[in-house]
Amino acid sequence: MKKRGLLVFVFGLFLTVSFGTKTHALSCVEVGGPHEQLDFFDAAVFGEVKKVKGDIKQERFIGTKEFVRNVLIDVKQSWKMEFNSQIIVSTDYTWGYDFQEGQSYLIYVYENEGILASSPCSTTYKMDDVSEASKLLGTDGLSPGKEVNLSYKMWFMTEIDFHIYYATGGVVLVTGLLIYLVKWKRTSS
Template structure:
């Protein structure tokens, strides 16, 4: 009886993990032109230092498709076309997104998608050492609206699939329960 139950549990959990297929996609970008033309295409641009980079695993529902998203915490010095706070978190594509490095400063074109700021893999992100380069392109721009600290929001981003750990924990608890129950019946 216990062997059949264990086999059934293993069968269902293995089907659950095998059934999650991965989607493949290609990237095709259109040339935008000058930095000023690029600014017209996006919601705005920011200049600042990358403070932290985290990868988070997003999933539609419990068994939906999984997608890794790279989140970039930027300490903003200046923005153009839109006002932002002193720190922002940008979402960028894990596979195709720009290869940001912590501690470096960038001019990043941003868009707002579903209430989340993002940097398109097709945008012309530029590594810049000083603010003067950016102000020469776009003018003075906006200083940050308010001083904020968003580092705590980066703590809750996990690259691992937490669902896997939840299912494994449930299976272990179920197996332990059945073994304890079987040992009580024998004793």
């Protein structure tokens, strides 16, 4: 009986180690205070979060999947870069800040291939008023530029992986077509 228990334990340990989950380590360099972070990142934005929605980014059909959280922000003021009245900021799904709709934040952002992103290593401040952000970064902030509405872009973002549905639909369609062609050929012969 002891041998069987030991065998089950060893087999279970083997399965646990063999099929472990994928994990990522996070290591951040200490950048410094608010002004040092502003120098390090492309810009800082103060605004109210209107919508938070997850999304899957994948390069082509079989590329690596990356889960991101997109945050729609009504910009009240920015530093170093002028933004339109609304922006969408992407943040890491696992390590990114847990933004709450209706709350206001001071966020450090950078631009990566035309997409605004917030680093999990940057400090994010939850604040009630733009005057608090101005105390940290100075009164030389920029007002929002053009009035825009980006809420429609959030509609297209989803955490559902549709690729499996496309592949399944394609297989069913091709199988149905083959069955139809075989039956048609038999009846015409």
